[in-house]
Amino acid sequence: MEGKPVSAQMEVQENEISLKDLVGYLKGEVKYLKSRWLVILGIGVVAALLGFAYALVKKTTYTAISTFVLEDGSKGGGLGQYAGLASLAGIDIGGGGGGGIFQGDNILELYKSRLMIEKTLLTPVVIDGKQQLLIDRYITSNNLLEKWKKGDNISTITFTGSPGNFSRKQDSIITDLTNKFNEKMLSVVKLDKKLSIIKVEVSTTDELFSKVFNSKLVETVNNFYAQTKTKKSYQNVQVLQKQADSVKNVLGSAITGVASAMDAAPNANPAMSTLRVPSQKRQVDVQASSAIYSEIVKNLEISKIALRQETPLIQVIDEPVLPLPASKVSKLKGMLMGFILGVVIVSLFLVGKRVIKQIMA
Template sequence: MEELSTHNPDEISLKEIVIKLRLARTYIVSKWLTILFSGLIGGLSGLGYAYFKKPVYIATSTFVLEDSKSGGLGQYAGLASLAGINVSGSGAGGVFQGDNILELYKSRSMIKQALLSSVLINGRSKLLINVYIDFNHLQENWQKDQKTSPILFKENTKIFTRLQDSIITDIVKTINDKLLSVTKPDKKLNIIQVDVATKNEAFSKFFNDKLVQTVNNFYAQTKTKKSYQNVVSLQKQADSVRRVLNGSLSGVASAIDATPNTMSREEYMNPGGVKFKEGIEKL
């Protein structure tokens, strides 16, 4: 009876492995020039990319936005509104609700104020807008195109020329479109993340800090203004109540003068006097 031998096509013998390795080595040796040339091209391309591609520095600020919902105070909002007092989250506080805060960070006013802020870099005070102009080599481009003298921004300048205002507008647009990102990583949470990505490490950091500080100052001023308005409203209400009370006291005092065996006007109008207390006890 003949023995049947079975061979699994998926199995490979040690001899076949050695043969395949020899064939691979022979192929690599025959193509060594191509492989070397390809490696050199790849290495040079990587070096060139690393040299010409400037690093991007990203400065990030993350913070929690105040919840402007009234919460437990809401039950008193209607009563307070009768006195002209705003205790709800509406009004000025609405600027800081929802996606409004995201747009506030990207507004021209906030970015402009941050750009015109001075920072200390290498021991020298500089405006951030001048730092931006320097590391982007904008002065050289302007002088080539328009043959103009260097354009510099000075501290504490209130009025700008038409050219300076145009430059500010262009820089604000570039920052908004390419360099600034204001997002809410989680839509369910009041967490705001501000990212500034530029090729200058110092500018990324300082501009991020100044922008957040500018918006925070605006927030504080807005809240303070609303609180001040509430205090003024309370003062007006108190003055009105005082006038009504004084009028009522004067009317009662006149009635006392016309009634015998009662306190005089002067005694009534002096609540701290002894006769006032005695008169109260007799009533």
């Protein structure tokens, strides 16, 4: 059996020596840390006390959770049989819509948009028997006005009125709150990419605010979604309804004209055809108006079907119910986490300081 090449044997020996050196080095560092156990223990105790203080100061967080299923109504379905008839009348019933601006996961981003969060914050609600805007409730429960007095010299602020007339400071506050919600307090996800179930979570230190804000946000976004999806079909229905009402009035006038013309010559001489001309003209108007009205009504009903077909089905599955799930750092957990973190940090600091000292020597 042939032996290993000399170079290979030297490499193995070097590796073995390096491993031994490493183990020896680690043992030396551990021994050094043991010699400084009193310092490490002291820092650990201080960190544990800081963790205890953090647990005392840290407020309880309440999480409101809503889930709902979204079924898009823009698939066309039974509208195919009406498409040909509607196209003859020059009407786009929108049955083959396709995606639109809310296709895919865009609705998730809609929940995080400034517009939706602003609309929700400016919603008047009744909490604890008091009617107020949600944004006022949030400012009060988080003592923001006191912070603004010190930092921004804002002693009072109101958010009543139209958002379009807000001042620069009001817009700035809403923008800051929108960013804060998106970063820390609001979560919108699909439970499964293959399903249409959406989960909305809102976490704040105010239990009632979390519950109401969650419910109002879901309501605001879903209403906006449904109205925008059906806007085109709704406009078609409105136009056709106006046309139907207008033609119906014309038809009523024509029928009244026929009756008036016949009353003007109730016993017309059959030999005098000119006496029947006014009533016959009115009769033509009645027939023409009746045909037009019939077609418009038919197209109006088709457009109403399209509107119902395009209206998305949004069914809430779970709503936030009091008491909400609470998240609180316990005192024991705070102390334990503080102690471990303190020991790790001071150990790394001591080892790093020793290594630097050895290198500089």
